[in-house]
Amino acid sequence: MSATIETFNLTKKFDNLTAVEDLCIQVNKGEVLGFLGPNGAGKTTTIRMLAGIIAPTKGYAVVEGIRTDEEIERLHEIIGLLTETPGFYGRLSARENLLYFARFYDIDASQQVDKYLKKMGLWERRNDKVGTFSKGMKQRLALARCLVHEPKVLFLDEPTAGLDPESAKEVRELIMKLREEGRTIFLSTHNLDEAELLCDRIAVFKTKLVVIDTPQNLKQRLFQRQVIVELEEVSQEILNAVNGLDFVLSVTKDGRRLIIELRDFDKNRPELVKSIVERGGNIMSVFEKRHSLEEIYLTLVKEEQEMRA
Amino acid sequence: MNKRIKNIVSKEWKTTFGNINSGLFITLLPLIITAQALVLIYLAMNFAGADVLIKTILGKGMENWVNLFPELAELSLIDRFQVFFFAQFPFYLLLIPIMIAVSFATFSIIEEKQERTLEPLLATPVRTWELLLGKALAGAIPSLLITWFCAGLFLLGITWMGSAHLLKFVLNAQWFISLFLLVPLFSLLAFMLGVIASSRANDPKTAQNIAVIVIFPILAILGLQLTGFAVFTLTKLLVLSVVMIIAIFFVLHIAIRLFQRESIVVRWK
Numbered sequence: 001m002s003a004t005i006e007t008f009n010l011t012k013k014f015d016n017l018t019a020v021e022d023l024c025i026q027v028n029k030g031e032v033l034g035f036l037g038p039n040g041a042g043k044t045t046t047i048r049m050l051a052g053i054i055a056p057t058k059g060y061a062v063v064e065g066i067r068t069d070e071e072i073e074r075l076h077e078i079i080g081l082l083t084e085t086p087g088f089y090g091r092l093s094a095r096e097n098l099l100y101f102a103r104f105y106d107i108d109a110s111q112q113v114d115k116y117l118k119k120m121g122l123w124e125r126r127n128d129k130v131g132t133f134s135k136g137m138k139q140r141l142a143l144a145r146c147l148v149h150e151p152k153v154l155f156l157d158e159p160t161a162g163l164d165p166e167s168a169k170e171v172r173e174l175i176m177k178l179r180e181e182g183r184t185i186f187l188s189t190h191n192l193d194e195a196e197l198l199c200d201r202i203a204v205f206k207t208k209l210v211v212i213d214t215p216q217n218l219k220q221r222l223f224q225r226q227v228i229v230e231l232e233e234v235s236q237e238i239l240n241a242v243n244g245l246d247f248v249l250s251v252t253k254d255g256r257r258l259i260i261e262l263r264d265f266d267k268n269r270p271e272l273v274k275s276i277v278e279r280g281g282n283i284m285s286v287f288e289k290r291h292s293l294e295e296i297y298l299t300l301v302k303e304e305q306e307m308r309a
Numbered sequence: 310m311n312k313r314i315k316n317i318v319s320k321e322w323k324t325t326f327g328n329i330n331s332g333l334f335i336t337l338l339p340l341i342i343t344a345q346a347l348v349l350i351y352l353a354m355n356f357a358g359a360d361v362l363i364k365t366i367l368g369k370g371m372e373n374w375v376n377l378f379p380e381l382a383e384l385s386l387i388d389r390f391q392v393f394f395f396a397q398f399p400f401y402l403l404l405i406p407i408m409i410a411v412s413f414a415t416f417s418i419i420e421e422k423q424e425r426t427l428e429p430l431l432a433t434p435v436r437t438w439e440l441l442l443g444k445a446l447a448g449a450i451p452s453l454l455i456t457w458f459c460a461g462l463f464l465l466g467i468t469w470m471g472s473a474h475l476l477k478f479v480l481n482a483q484w485f486i487s488l489f490l491l492v493p494l495f496s497l498l499a500f501m502l503g504v505i506a507s508s509r510a511n512d513p514k515t516a517q518n519i520a521v522i523v524i525f526p527i528l529a530i531l532g533l534q535l536t537g538f539a540v541f542t543l544t545k546l547l548v549l550s551v552v553m554i555i556a557i558f559f560v561l562h563i564a565i566r567l568f569q570r571e572s573i574v575v576r577w578k
Binding site: 014048051052053054055073074076077080081083085086087088089090091092096100101103104105142145146 | 327424570
């Protein structure tokens, strides 16, 4: 797979403050990369460097073969940027706002604007002044603005931040559609569910890149796979028996549930079930414990902080 | 005109003229400035009189003016003063684009910062020079048109004051060069300086304070002529125009260098 976005020791310093340090990542064509980090981690700075808005202090980035610090106008022809705050001219209508931005590109502005107003569900409100729009509508309009020239690469900075749940869901659905269209998306967020839902890979970032992988691999990398056995009743006999099995690494009792860590998750599971049944245990269900992305994120950020300390 | 510059100009006009306060300011201020000039000349002629004026510092200015245009010597003293004052009007008119520039151009980039539209705008392929020139032209063009309209009103005012017979002395090459060459050049320069101030300052007030400095050279030209310290002959006006053209290119170059995208986007809160 070819890399659409690639950074080489990308670094940004503001006076004595290092916002981004030696960032090296690759985002493949058609991939959605979630860029996760706490507030002030340098996510927006990274996006601004990738979008050619600010120049790196050290290192460089390449988007679709274009150096982001050298060929800025050419870069802006092929990227779409959704900024953290969707700024619009409040006294102009939605259509006038979009037309203004669309006319900077070599496209049929009128046709493209109408297409995206319809696509974003804003057609009925196209002649209303943007000053009267809700935050969610402005965000959809901002998405339309960054798509109007059909960019191959999208940089979305906190697209659902500050939106009510319904608007956030709408925006997420729109991003999913963009993903289906095969666009490469660099999505900055600190909404973990959103990242898990939308992203092929996740980069956890805090000034430096902490880790980058698929959500599934991140979970496996950090946590041993665990099985949860739910019983009608957990007797001391069953607990002792499970503890005594040589392939069981640890057992935790949680009400009627046993959370068990096995030496070999796939191989040892049937034997575990058999042992419990043999000791008279009434098994209600057996399933794998799922770790949320939030747990992973918090663990990684905590580890990073500890390392720095 | 470049397609992107045209786009910027068109949007600026929509946002400016869509606002009744801005529209009123652009139309009323020039009318007030023109009426003020006519009233002052009328008062000077009718209440001070030529005998008083000749003893003031303005007398020296008028005499230098007459030396330059010997045909004025045949006119009465009061008419000579009138021609002298009427001839200064194009310089006085320069205050119109400058005042409008101070009010509007200084707000142009700050408005983008306040509306949070600058970052998405800078993410488009628009070049810095296109953005700055577009902003400057958007203000300079209407202020130029209203300035010329006011010049027409001023000539009507001269006729209304019963001085139509003096128009042949007023409407000379200097008058037309001042009006059709210097005024556009000064307008563009004033608006570009206003845009620079806007891109450097963090609020409209600071930008206006910086931009107001451009009024001083205009007042200096006017003052030097009225007091007789300098007379802008045809050659001097042409030289001044060439200097202005060079200054515009220089200022545009400086404006591009001073327009630091990074600092504007990152430091604006």
